[in-house]
Every structure is written in structure tokens, then in C-alpha cells.
Amino acid sequence: MSNGAVVQIEDGFSSKQLFNQGYSYTYDDVIFLPGFIDFATDSVDLTTKLTGNLNLSIPCVSSPMDTVTESSMALAMATLGGIGIIHNNNTSVHQASLIRSAKSRQIPFISDLICVSPSDSIDSVEEFGSKPCVFVTESGNSKSKLLGVVLKSDWEKLSYKDVAVSDYMLKDVVSGSSKYSFEQAASVLQAKKLEYLPLVNEVDGSVVDLFTASDVERIRGFPKLGNPSLGTDGEFMVGAAIGTREQEKERLEHLVKAGTNVVVLDSSQGNSIYQIEMIKYVKKTYPNLDVIGGNVVTAYQAQNLIQAGADGLRVGMGSGSICTTQEVCAVGRGQATAVYKVSSIAAQSGVPVIADGGIANSGHIVKALVLGASTVMMGSFLAGSNEAPGVYESQVDYHFKHINCIQRIVL
Numbered sequence: 001m002s003n004g005a006v007v008q009i010e011d012g013f014s015s016k017q018l019f020n021q022g023y024s025y026t027y028d029d030v031i032f033l034p035g036f037i038d039f040a041t042d043s044v045d046l047t048t049k050l051t052g053n054l055n056l057s058i059p060c061v062s063s064p065m066d067t068v069t070e071s072s073m074a075l076a077m078a079t080l081g082g083i084g085i086i087h088n089n090n091t092s093v094h095q096a097s098l099i100r101s102a103k104s105r106q107i108p109f110i111s112d113l114i115c116v117s118p119s120d121s122i123d124s125v126e127e128f129g130s131k132p133c134v135f136v137t138e139s140g141n142s143k144s145k146l147l148g149v150v151l152k153s154d155w156e157k158l159s160y161k162d163v164a165v166s167d168y169m170l171k172d173v174v175s176g177s178s179k180y181s182f183e184q185a186a187s188v189l190q191a192k193k194l195e196y197l198p199l200v201n202e203v204d205g206s207v208v209d210l211f212t213a214s215d216v217e218r219i220r221g222f223p224k225l226g227n228p229s230l231g232t233d234g235e236f237m238v239g240a241a242i243g244t245r246e247q248e249k250e251r252l253e254h255l256v257k258a259g260t261n262v263v264v265l266d267s268s269q270g271n272s273i274y275q276i277e278m279i280k281y282v283k284k285t286y287p288n289l290d291v292i293g294g295n296v297v298t299a300y301q302a303q304n305l306i307q308a309g310a311d312g313l314r315v316g317m318g319s320g321s322i323c324t325t326q327e328v329c330a331v332g333r334g335q336a337t338a339v340y341k342v343s344s345i346a347a348q349s350g351v352p353v354i355a356d357g358g359i360a361n362s363g364h365i366v367k368a369l370v371l372g373a374s375t376v377m378m379g380s381f382l383a384g385s386n387e388a389p390g391v392y393e394s395q396v397d398y399h400f401k402h403i404n405c406i407q408r409i410v411l
């Protein structure tokens with residue numbers, strides 16, 4: 001620089017230039033040039049829109065896949081300020097029960113309780129699993145009235161174990177309400193110096209969850225990422241996927257009754273008469289329920305669904321890590337280009353965009369958001385090696401594993 005004047009150096013491409021050359025780019029084909037930092041990281045506000053009417057405090061959505069989002073993941077996402085979309089690879093009754101299970105809780109995990117009936121005897125310590133206690137209920141499962149508790153430490157001291165648990169169980173158990181918030185439950189544990197607190201359904205006395213002091217530390221240990229995603233009903237927000245066939249209308253009724261806060265039309269190619277019909281049906285039948293259309297990758301597809309009334313769009317075709325769409329149907333688009341193009345058109349109508357699939361690291365999340373997406377949908381990145389939820393020795397571990405994943409994403 002001769003006289004101190006700043007010479008304007010042509011450097012890199014503007015997105016307008018880059019994405020209008022006819023090429024299709026994936027996330028890994030593009031990178032942003034660094035700018036200038038004049039703010040602290042914790043002043044970054046991650047709040048965003050999932051749809052026209054629903055807000056999230058972190059831009060993370062878990063994918064409607066049977067290896068990713070059931071009740072436990074949906075709870076994890078809502079706890080941290082994102083949302084989970086429960087898959088529809090099940091019966092509508094089961095999908096509705098998964099929604100209810102996530103929405104009926106105020107604390108961010110589902111414990112898989114071990115229950116016995118009063119006449120049972122406990123013969124081996126294995127029967128406690130990884131739990132500090134076993135619950136005694138009228139019918140021996142968690143759906144019936146809590147009668148007492150057997151502590152593993154007490155059971156081990158028993159000289160003679162082959163007796164009915166009703167002979168030695170602890171009867172007057174201190175329990176909390178399943179409607180307790182995390183802080184309420186934690187303060188009861190603290191005030192009464194308890195190691196564990198069964199949370200009981202106030203109506204039928206059934207035991208819903210087991211809350212332990214170690215859970216309090218784990219959850220308190222999470223960084224305060226954002227406010228939990230709560231619906232107008234004060235319960236955790238949960239979404240659900242449906243298809244576009246006629247019988248999906250009946251599925252939708254079950255899901256609405258279960259309290260789903262949003263529905264995602266789960267198609268690999270969303271620009272179809274079927275999807276447009278379904279969007280119109282949802283908006284007419286449930287005017288207060290937001291519907292996310294997709295998947296789309298072009299402005300043309302996006303316009304059709306926006307005109308049909310979609311409250312949000314899901315972008316991605318062949319972008320998913322296990323996606324076969326491009327191999328099978330020879331259609332699709334590089335995800336960076338797809339997000340940029342669809343976001344550009346959707347922004348004109350104020351319709352938020354979910355960048356769906358192909359997220360393998362937090363850099364991809366940043367790219368999707370900078371290219372115009374309002375939120376990012378993840379499958380395998382959250383589900384680890386795509387293990388089905390059932391293989392975890394406890395839902396709680398499966399769930400906390402995902403919370404750690406999400407922390408890694410957002411921090």
C-alpha cells in the first residue's frame with residue numbers, strides 16, 4: 001500500500017457468483033474466507049425458526065429415522081433447545097405413543113425402570129441391572145401403583161434372599177410427581193438428602209421415572225445451550241413424520257391427538273401432486289399445525305410447496321450419508337448449492353429451510369446456516385454408528401450419548 005490507502009483486492013467469490021456458474025457444490029467443495037472478529041463467542045445468538053410459527057434456541061433437528069429419533073432423542077433435542085422429528089417407520093398408534101412419552105415428561109430423560117411384583121423374590125444381583133434400586137408395583141410393571149422399593153445395598157445384606165420382596169421392601173418411599181421440573185426434582189433430592197427419587201404419576205400412582213443424584217450432576221454439567229423447546233402447552237416440543245398416502249391422514253389424526261407440534265412430510269422428492277394435496281389437507285384440517293414440505297433441492301420445487309402452504313421446507317436429495325436417492329433415481333443436487341438456491345427463494349416468502357443430511361461435522365452446520373438454512377437436520381451424526389436405540393443397555397445412556405453429540409455440535 002503506497003500512501004496508506006486500502007487497495008481493494010479481488011479475493012474469492014461472492015455466493016451470488018459462485019452459485020450461478022451452473023456447477024453443483026457439496027459442503028466440502030466450498031469454504032468461507034475469514035472476516036473480522038469484533039464479538040465474543042458467547043454473544044452469538046443461536047435462536048432460529050423451524051417453521052413460520054415455531055422457534056428454536058439452537059438450530060438442530062434430529063432426523064425422522066428409526067435409528068435416530070424416538071422418544072429419548074426427541075427429549076434430548078427439546079431439552080437443549082432443538083427438536084426431534086419422530087419417524088413413521090411404525091404404526092400410527094406406536095408413533096403417537098412415542099410422542100406422548102416425550103411430551104409427558106418434564107425432565108430430559110427416560111429411565112428404563114426395573115419393577116417386580118410383591119410376591120416375587122430377587123435371586124441374583126443381575127436383576128438390578130445398572131440401577132441402585134428395583135421398584136415393587138402392584139402388577140410388577142411400571143404401569144401400576146408403586147408399593148415399595150428394594151435397594152441393591154439392602155438386598156445384598158439379606159442373609160436369606162429366597163423370600164417375597166414384600167417381606168423386606170421399603171414401604172414409605174419418598175417420591176416426587178412426574179410433573180416435577182428438573183429443578184423441582186433436584187431440590188427435593190437435595191432437601192431430603194436422597195440418593196434417588198421415584199417420579200410418580202399423580203393420577204394412578206404408577207412410577208414413571210427414577211431420578212438420581214448422579215443424573216442431576218450430569219444434566220447440570222451440560223452447557224446452558226439454549227432454553228428448552230416448549231410448546232404453548234408448556235410441554236417439550238416434539239415433531240413427527242408422515243407420508244403422503246391416503247392412510248397417512250388417519251396417522252396424522254393420532255399424532256395430533258398425541259400433541260405433535262409439527263409434521264414433516266417425509267418424501268425423497270417433495271414436489272409432487274401427492275405432497276401438494278397433503279399440505280393443503282393438513283392446513284385445512286389442522287390450521288394451527290405447521291407442516292414442513294420436502295425434500296426439495298431446486299427453487300422450482302420450493303415454489304410449488306410454498307404456494308401449497310408449506311410452513312417450512314426440508315432441503316436435501318441424495319445428501320444423506322446413507323442416501324441412495326441419487327444412485328437409485330439419478331436425481332439430486334450438491335447440498336451446498338441446494339441449500340443456497342432453495343433458501344434464496346424461500347426467504348422471499350419468509351419460509352424457513354431445514355438443511356437435511358450430509359452433516360458430518362460442525363463445519364457443515366456452519367456452512368448450511370451461512371448458505372441460508374434456518375436449521376440443520378442430522379441423522380447419522382447424532383445416531384453414532386446408526387445403532388438402533390434398543391441396543392443401548394439403558395435409554396439414559398443412549399440419550400446422554402446424544403446430548404454429548406449435540407453439545408459438540410453447538411459449542
Ligand SMILES: NC(=O)C1=CN([C@@H]2O[C@H](COP(=O)(O)OP(=O)(O)OC[C@H]3O[C@@H](n4cnc5c(N)ncnc54)[C@H](O)[C@@H]3O)[C@@H](O)[C@H]2O)C=CC1
Nearest residue numbers: 243244245246266267268269274295316317318319323325
Ligand atoms: N434426502 C433424501 O434423499 C431423502 C430420502 N428420504 C427417504 O425416502 C423415504 C420415503 O421417501 P419416498 O420413497 O419418496 O416415499 P413417498 O411416500 O414420498 O413416495 C414414494 C412414491 O409413492 C407414491 N405415492 C406417494 N404418495 C402417494 C399417494 N397419495 N397416492 C399414490 N401414490 C403415492 C409416489 O409415486 C412416490 O414417488 C423416507 O422415509 C426417507 O427414508 C426421505 C427424505 C429425503
Ligand SMILES: O=c1[nH]c(=O)c2[nH+]cn([C@@H]3O[C@H](COP(=O)(O)O)[C@@H](O)[C@H]3O)c2[nH]1
Nearest residue numbers: 063320321323324325357358359378379380
Ligand atoms: O435415500 C435415502 N434413503 C434412506 O433410507 C434414508 N433415510 C434417511 N434418509 C435421508 O438422510 C437424512 C439423514 O442424513 P445424515 O445421516 O447424513 O444426517 C434423513 O433426514 C433423510 O432425509 C434417507 N435417504
Ligand SMILES: [K+]
Nearest residue numbers: 064065087266
Ligand atoms: K424416514
